[in-house]
Amino acid sequence: MSSNHLAYRLQAQTGHEQLRQLEEPKPNIDKHEVLVKIRAVALNFRDVVVSNGNYPFPVKDKVVPCSDAAGDVVEIGSAVEGFRTGDRVIGNFDPTNLYGPQLDWNHGLGGPVDGVLRQYVALPASAVAKIPEDSGLTYPEMAALVCTGVTAWNAFYGAIPLKPGQTVLFQGTGGVSITGLMLAKSAGAVTIITSSSEDKLKLVKEKYSPDHVINYKTTPDWASEARKITAGHGVDYIFENGGSGTIKQSIDCIAMGGLISVIGFLSSAKQEDMPDVAALALSKGCIIRGIQVGSKQLLDELVRFVVQKKLKPPVEKVFGFGPDQVQAAYDYLASGGHIGKVCISVE
Template sequence: MKCYELQGPGGIDALALVDKPVPTPARGEVLVRIAAVSLNYRDLLTVKGGYGSRQKFPLVPLSDGAGVVEAVGDGVAGFVPGDRVIGSFFESWTGGEPSETKMRSALGGAVDGTLTEYRIFPAQALVRTPPHLSDIEAATLPCAGVTAWSAVVKLGGIRPGQTVLTQGTGGVSIFALQIAKLAGARVIATSSNEAKIARLKELGADVTLNYKTTPDWGKYARDITKQGVDLVVEVGGVGTLNESIRATKIGGTIAFIGVLAGAPASELRLPLMVMQQQRLQGVTVGSVDDLQALANALALHQVKPVVDRVFAFAEAREAFHYMSSGAHVGKVAIALG
């Protein structure tokens, strides 16, 4: 089988296409023929050397993949060859609260990922692909989809009639918009690009803001809601946290996910967060149970992920470069075979 390996520092163009034997599933394991994978910002950071000395080499990158069961090991009762499946981001976190042990097995980081033609998964780390989704669409769920689900539903507790603010048009933000609308919430969505803002409106955003022309978007969001939003899906990190604090109502939540915006332009408004009893909730993907819950919700409402562009397996490096450009809305995917 062919797979891509990060064999050392060197960035996107250093990804090596190598040949390896197709593995055989042991007891409790499932061999999956990978049909599609998708990219996340974390994968881009990994390939570009953003994790420094903690980076495992060699490494098969990417956490997200969907495909078809090729073979099963002894003791596997839940899957048979031909089943369409999705692999979970954390193989050891099947459910319940997170722990160091459960979060030690992140695909494409601590262990080899999905940018390969075949991969072995523990049976308990797989969920069935919703019938209405293609393999490419299904491959977008494990990281970005589950992160957004955790931020909005599991940890954010959003209910009908509440307001959610999302930032940008990346995978997590678009999923958060879709999931918030499923929950009956009002969505305020931001972007710096008018074409992308038009797309956000098409996807159901109730209010859109250009954060370049409205740099005090947090104040604006608070003004138009009269009290502030119930939840901010914070993918910018400390660089956008001040405006997120301004946007969030007393007792509201900031789901802290990403680091896209860099350093803050001024001192963080942490005293304001304290005075308003806001909750800063870290979000790192979720469990197999969370992936299943997301898949069930999308199937029930027949919602499809937003896939911006699909590359061929031979174009994997080009896919990374395209994601790095920031031109995408939603997910960037790679089709195998």
């Protein structure tokens, strides 16, 4: 077995064109770690903003990007129990966050520490979840659970548990929204999804069967439409992917005492247009909760649910590991044309 492997490093935070494939020594493991041969990586919007310098948290110089990987255990530390070589595994976004809230922004893979866009990674065994052989999940589907899956699970079960019959609204058709849609439907919730694209809504309806869709381009006051759908009650959960530009309408259509999970910042408001979020939240008695992916405990819960319900995470397109293919994967994600997850096969 070669002592070297291929890894991508971001040479400068001026765009993903600065990614370079390098040959470097394969990671060594300590007694509490496992060495994972990476088979697939799932991309997130975070990876684009890390590459272009807009990530608001620490980023290591010349970082190996990406946080979501699936692969096989090929080496096991002397103090590790419960793993065998050949186990199919995924690792948690923040390997130090085993339970409870994330304590800081200093340990997330692909930002402050080297990530997983490479052929091998050493991870603490405590941060690794096994995927059963008979799960039917491909490596890209496994990788798609790490960030978007745990984020969606955290939104539903990290504070107030989602109950059957409650209504959830998802903003947009990206990975978190489509993953959340699948989880919510499997949990017996009523689902609403929004998009500015009629073509995307048509595809989502055909493939993932949301209960309701809203085109916010043709229906700019989508909050009113959501209230109408719920007969004036409002929605119980919202996946807030827009940020300051959409938070006012989210609070407008949230039910009294509902929960808004702030997940993304795709639509910013100008400072002079910022809504009075404090007063609006008070008027609804709602919870506005920032989601920072989630703990290994939440990852384990998610894996059990997905395997038991035989769910297939929404992988839309898989690219190769060569430099041109990696660039194309980033380009495709940055274009916003995807529905679900964009992945890279590391073969």
